[in-house]
Amino acid sequence: MKIRSFRESDTAGVVSLWERCELTVPWNDPEKDIGRKASVQPDLFIICERDNRIIGSAMGGYDGHRGWIYYLAVAPEHRRQKIATLLVNEIEQRLKTYNCPKINLMVRASNMRIRAFYETLGYEADEVVVLGKRIVPD
Numbered sequence: 001m002k003i004r005s006f007r008e009s010d011t012a013g014v015v016s017l018w019e020r021c022e023l024t025v026p027w028n029d030p031e032k033d034i035g036r037k038a039s040v041q042p043d044l045f046i047i048c049e050r051d052n053r054i055i056g057s058a059m060g061g062y063d064g065h066r067g068w069i070y071y072l073a074v075a076p077e078h079r080r081q082k083i084a085t086l087l088v089n090e091i092e093q094r095l096k097t098y099n100c101p102k103i104n105l106m107v108r109a110s111n112m113r114i115r116a117f118y119e120t121l122g123y124e125a126d127e128v129v130v131l132g133k134r135i136v137p138d
Contacts, residue, residue, distance in 0.1 A: 013054035067100040
């Protein structure tokens with residue numbers, strides 16, 4: 001098993017992984033999301049592979065104030081093997097190289113399983129409301 005930075009040739013495998021993990025939604029084109037991330041802080045987009053197959057991914061970002069984690073995914077048949085923990089730890093380490101003081105992430109309120117996972121890694125719920133505004137129609 002190996003964790004490494006994303007390569008453009010990984011795109012189809014990552015999209016397939018996200019679809020299998022039910023991370024895709026109609027209003028976010030995964031290929032556009034990948035292309036956008038690959039052009040900004042590409043070192044914060046990582047994948048996990050085993051036997052040359054993509055089995056996990058995570059995207060990180062840093063805006064100069066906070067770090068973020070997005071698209072954490074592990075193939076269903078590879079879950080409960082600490083792969084998600086390894087991916088989160090790797091993104092955390094990479095964000096530290098930016099002197100990032102805090103990492104935020106968003107979890108759908110209904111997804112108690114993943115919320116519990118993040119809590120085991122020391123993440124806590126912040127009393128905030130996340131607001132969004134789409135400025136580029138996809």
